[in-house]
Amino acid sequence: MSDNNKREVNRIKELESINLSREEIRDFVIETKKEVEKDNDLLAKQLNDELKKRGIRSIDIVGAIGAGKTALLEKIAERLSKKYRILVICGDITTRVDADRIEKHDVKTIQINTGRECALNAYHIYQVLKNQDLDNYDLIFIENVGNLICPSDFKLGTDMRMTVVSITEGEWVVEKHPMLFKMSDVAVINKIDLLERLGTNIDKMENDAKNFNPHIKVIKTSAKTNENVDLLIKTLEL
Amino acid sequence: MKKDLEEIQKIIGKLELNSKTQIKDLLNYFLQTHLNRNKVDNFIGDYPTFIEPVHLEDNVRIGDDVLLGPNVYIGKDSEIKDYVEISNSIIFDNVFIGKNNKLGNCIIGKNTSLVCENINVNNCVIVGNIKSKEDLYKIIYKFE
The missing domain is CATH 3.40.50.300 (P-loop containing nucleotide triphosphate hydrolases)
Incomplete structure (x- = not known):
């Protein structure tokens, strides 16, 4: 990814709005946001399992x-x-x-x-x-x-x-x-x-x-x- | 605190193959003994995330989206660039940590410059001027 695109992704990440992404990187931004949410949920599940296991x-x-x-x-x-x-x-x-x-x-x-x-x-x-x-x-x-x-x-x-x-x-x-x-x-x-x-x-x-x-x-x-x-x-x- | 830092500094100045356990114990002892609450009221930069305890000496410059802690000591005049994440580590004085580097259980010696970006290292001592990943792998001292 070019430096310009990287900067754009970072800017959008900060603004938390997919609507602001340019057309050519829109799919990438959506996928990234989905992955982050998925990773958070997965980690949350692992934490809850660990806490439950320990009572x-x-x-x-x-x-x-x-x-x-x-x-x-x-x-x-x-x-x-x-x-x-x-x-x-x-x-x-x-x-x-x-x-x-x-x-x-x-x-x-x-x-x-x-x-x-x-x-x-x-x-x-x-x-x-x-x-x-x-x-x-x-x-x-x-x-x-x-x-x-x-x-x-x-x-x-x-x-x-x-x-x-x-x-x-x-x-x-x-x-x-x-x-x-x-x-x-x-x-x-x-x-x-x-x-x-x-x-x-x-x-x-x-x-x-x-x-x-x-x-x-x-x-x-x-x-x-x-x-x-x-x-x-x-x-x-x- | 100062005395323990001096001892660690002395040992990382002349690392030997059999220093591993000693380094690991000293790092753990320092983090458990000298860090309790945050001391973060004196940094230069915007709004990093701190997970307690983090201890910053004077004139530490911190970039955007940086996550520090838990158990992090950073010496004076050091600079931490954007997107860096550091936990369970001692960063000595006048250190430069480049963008998007991730350090866990590390000791970074005085005047070290980690110019390279996007590295993720754990359980190690780094001392020197590192411009590339190749440089890093030449000098890194893994203690676990």
């Missing part, structure tokens, strides 16, 4: 910035750190703020700073896990980069995916992100302590999630007041 439960948590992923994880860690040996992998563009918060609850944390990437992928998780002694853990949480769009492209090899939204994001937040709810097992609607003040139509949020995915379990929580945190833990079968 390690794994859950990944997705949600927008400020939805309450870290706050819920803190509450979960607080309740479960004596029952399970927990590893939390935290994804963020930059900083170690979330990992530092969670680490206070006696769990091991590892931070991944993705820089420009908007989601974790299976290779990030593979790199972390292959450098850990997995005999030291019974339960792994992966907190994805705060984002409701990109994480739906990448499976991470966990048993279960939990998506967290909050009522402060408005009642359309679920309806606008179908892919994520289709591939989630549990949907958490957080910050219900603010419901009276905000008047968000929480029933619509729940119905939208169930319309996209009839198998999804919807839990309404407040990480701030602890409402339904125990129910969430039960729903996660922990």
Whole structure:
């Protein structure tokens, strides 16, 4: 491939849009994108097989910035750190703020700073896990980069995916992100302590999630007041 | 940290056939002992991906789409070009790593210049000025 074509492919890869590719390299770009997705899924499957073989439960948590992923994880860690040996992998563009918060609850944390990437992928998780002694853990949480769009492209090899939204994001937040709810097992609607003040139509949020995915379990929580945190833990079968 | 780096530097300066176990143990010891959290607040460049722990000394230049970690130490004044991936490795001071190279469990000696691109090496020591894959295979010291 010529240097010009290589540059074009790299540019398109960064923009993540096949529509922008020139006609003569369109097929190549489509094939490359398919291969990358296939490789990610394959690696995710291998990771899940390995974790299952060792009896390690794994859950990944997705949600927008400020939805309450870290706050819920803190509450979960607080309740479960004596029952399970927990590893939390935290994804963020930059900083170690979330990992530092969670680490206070006696769990091991590892931070991944993705820089420009908007989601974790299976290779990030593979790199972390292959450098850990997995005999030291019974339960792994992966907190994805705060984002409701990109994480739906990448499976991470966990048993279960939990998506967290909050009522402060408005009642359309679920309806606008179908892919994520289709591939989630549990949907958490957080910050219900603010419901009276905000008047968000929480029933619509729940119905939208169930319309996209009839198998999804919807839990309404407040990480701030602890409402339904125990129910969430039960729903996660922990 | 400095003392252990000096010891590794000394040993890779006069490698012998029977240094393999010693090198491997020193690398593992260094990575497990001296790296814990990220220290990445001082690099020059855009937004690489860091998997904790990564330790960067001053004036490290990093290109686009670079993945560093876990367990990576990079010495001062080094330059890492685009699409490079490094894990479980020590890169000493003033090293140049060319585009799209992938290094795992490696020690790259002081002032080494890895100008060649698209190489994928593991479990080795590299010291010198490497302009081509042929150069690399002449000087690479595999310890596993």
